[in-house]
Amino acid sequence: MSEQDIEAKSNGTMCKSHAIYDEDMVVVTHASMHFNLSSEIVDNVKDYFIKLVQRKLFYQDFTAVDDISFNVKKGEVFGIIGTNGSGKSTMLKMISGVLKPTTGTIEVRGNISPLIELGAGFDPELTARENVYLNGAILGYNKKFLDDHFEQIVEFAELHDFMDVPIKNYSSGMVARIGFAIATVVKPDILIVDEILSVGDFLFQEKCENRINELMDGGTTVIIVSHSIEQIERLCDRALWIEKSKQRMLGPVDEVCEMYRAHAGD
Amino acid sequence: MNPIIAIREFKKHNFLLYYLTARDFKVKYRRSVLGIFWSVLNPLLMMIILSLVFSSIFRADIANFPVYLILGQSLFQFMSEGSSSAMSSILANAPLIKKVYIPKYIFPLEKVIFAFVNFVVSLVAVALVMLVFKVVPSWQIVFLPLLLVYMMLFTLGLGLLLSALAVFFRDIIHLYGVLVTAWTYLTPLFYPISMLPDWLQQALQFNPMLHYVNYFRDILLYHTAPTLLENLICIVFAVVTLVIGLFAFRKSQDKFILHV
Numbered sequence: 276m277s278e279q280d281i282e283a284k285s286n287g288t289m290c291k292s293h294a295i296y297d298e299d300m301v302v303v304t305h306a307s308m309h310f311n312l313s314s315e316i317v318d319n320v321k322d323y324f325i326k327l328v329q330r331k332l333f334y335q336d337f338t339a340v341d342d343i344s345f346n347v348k349k350g351e352v353f354g355i356i357g358t359n360g361s362g363k364s365t366m367l368k369m370i371s372g373v374l375k376p377t378t379g380t381i382e383v384r385g386n387i388s389p390l391i392e393l394g395a396g397f398d399p400e401l402t403a404r405e406n407v408y409l410n411g412a413i414l415g416y417n418k419k420f421l422d423d424h425f426e427q428i429v430e431f432a433e434l435h436d437f438m439d440v441p442i443k444n445y446s447s448g449m450v451a452r453i454g455f456a457i458a459t460v461v462k463p464d465i466l467i468v469d470e471i472l473s474v475g476d477f478l479f480q481e482k483c484e485n486r487i488n489e490l491m492d493g494g495t496t497v498i499i500v501s502h503s504i505e506q507i508e509r510l511c512d513r514a515l516w517i518e519k520s521k522q523r524m525l526g527p528v529d530e531v532c533e534m535y536r537a538h539a540g541d
Numbered sequence: 542m543n544p545i546i547a548i549r550e551f552k553k554h555n556f557l558l559y560y561l562t563a564r565d566f567k568v569k570y571r572r573s574v575l576g577i578f579w580s581v582l583n584p585l586l587m588m589i590i591l592s593l594v595f596s597s598i599f600r601a602d603i604a605n606f607p608v609y610l611i612l613g614q615s616l617f618q619f620m621s622e623g624s625s626s627a628m629s630s631i632l633a634n635a636p637l638i639k640k641v642y643i644p645k646y647i648f649p650l651e652k653v654i655f656a657f658v659n660f661v662v663s664l665v666a667v668a669l670v671m672l673v674f675k676v677v678p679s680w681q682i683v684f685l686p687l688l689l690v691y692m693m694l695f696t697l698g699l700g701l702l703l704s705a706l707a708v709f710f711r712d713i714i715h716l717y718g719v720l721v722t723a724w725t726y727l728t729p730l731f732y733p734i735s736m737l738p739d740w741l742q743q744a745l746q747f748n749p750m751l752h753y754v755n756y757f758r759d760i761l762l763y764h765t766a767p768t769l770l771e772n773l774i775c776i777v778f779a780v781v782t783l784v785i786g787l788f789a790f791r792k793s794q795d796k797f798i799l800h801v
Contacts, residue, residue, distance in 0.1 A: 401564060
């Protein structure tokens with residue numbers, strides 16, 4: 276079955292409860308990402324000249340993502356699966372704007388809330404209260420918005436008594452709670468989720484999944500990367516399977532997962 | 542990028558800029574008893590030590606030496622602090638840059654703004670010393686905002702250039718410390734320029750900090766209005782540095798993530 280066939284079929288078999296609109300939110304066209312994988316990073320002058328003389332500087336090219344195309348529609352929950360090192364996270368970084376594709380284009384409509392590693396922008400010296408503002412500012416919220424939604428964030432994270440404690444004294448689970456609460460306080464147009472649902476205790480995980488479901492019902496487009504096929508199958512409408520940087524399969528989540536189970540690692 | 546989009550982008554990240562500066566302030570003074578007073582106390586103590594040392598060793602005959610000293614010292618401190626902290630700002634924020642999209646100029650810009658705020662606070666120390674030595678500024682003080690703009694642009698340009706360079710060549714971080722020390726001695730901060738041989742005086746005309754420090758002393762200590770030529774020299778140094786810095790930064794910013 277060709278990719279087109281799978282695509283065509285997927286349009287008829289949307290099975291999850293939320294609505295999907297005909298509008299494209301993310302359009303990825305022949306995107307590739309090349310890294311210069313010289314055995315070590317050259318970051319001082321001496322090495323630079325040694326490598327230059329040895330002509331090693333520009334040669335070890337590594338393709339992390341090779342010619343991948345797909346689109347994600349408004350309201351859709353899109354999964355990306357693949358084994359370790361196949362280029363899933365690179366793909367997400369390209370969508371969130373952190374990396375620019377070497378060739379090809381990526382078009383994104385609407386604001387993105389990245390959940391790539393919760394609490395990435397936290398300063399350990401600052402209190403949780405201050406970090407809510409700092410992290411919020413990093414995600415592009417303004418002061419008034421954060422003032423208005425502060426209670427809601429604290430409420431969700433269930434950390435009322437710890438807001439004036441420096442983050443360095445927090446456990447990793449507590450940091451993740453705050454991070455998730457900030458990232459999802461607004462209803463983003465596109466939510467990017469990278470393996471984060473594995474943090475926190477099971478009660479909080481459940482809460483996070485409920486929140487994501489809530490956002491999906493409100494028309495948010497979600498892109499999820501996970502090792503857990505079960506999670507992808509449970510949450511997603513369509514999935515993309517990337518294997519060794521290349522696009523293996525794009526289609527309805529059940530079919531992609533089935534093929535993935537059968538052939539992963541080939 | 543088209544200017545309207547650029548301005549909108551800038552506005553969107555206004556609060557981030559503000560909050561990062563506030564964060565630096567909080568972290569810097571957290572758990573110190575005197576807190577922000579250190580920003581006043583530090584230049585004062587520095588000035589006292591240096592005046593003791595230099596008035597007894599060099600016996601340089603400068604009227605109001607402590608005022609002469611603190612003016613040069615505080616202005617140079619703004620430049621060196623701003624550019625050094627901007628230099629490592631991209632590397633220091635590497636974890637963030639790898640995970641979230643933020644315009645990268647925010648980091649060096651924030652460091653320069655933070656140094657500027659510190660400088661403005663240290664002007665209290667300058668005012669105190671002037672008060673003690675009964676140096677009363679005259680109407681020439683209206684030139685002060687101009688000087689601050691020149692210094693801001695110059696330091697920002699330098700900071701942008703250094704921060705981009707530091708990503709690709711970490712050596713620059715070690716080297717710059719030495720360079721700044723050399724630069725301190727090559728700027729007449731605690732000696733009069735007339736002490737130097739003629740050729741060196743000529744060569745030092747290419748040191749931007751010489752012009753900025755002279756400007757600062759002219760308006761506050763010597764009560765002379767800077768000439769149009771002096772202003773032009775200051776503007777050219779500031780604008781050229783800023784343009785080079787912006788160009789280098791823009792050219793390389795998309796590659797930062799591959800090297801941090």
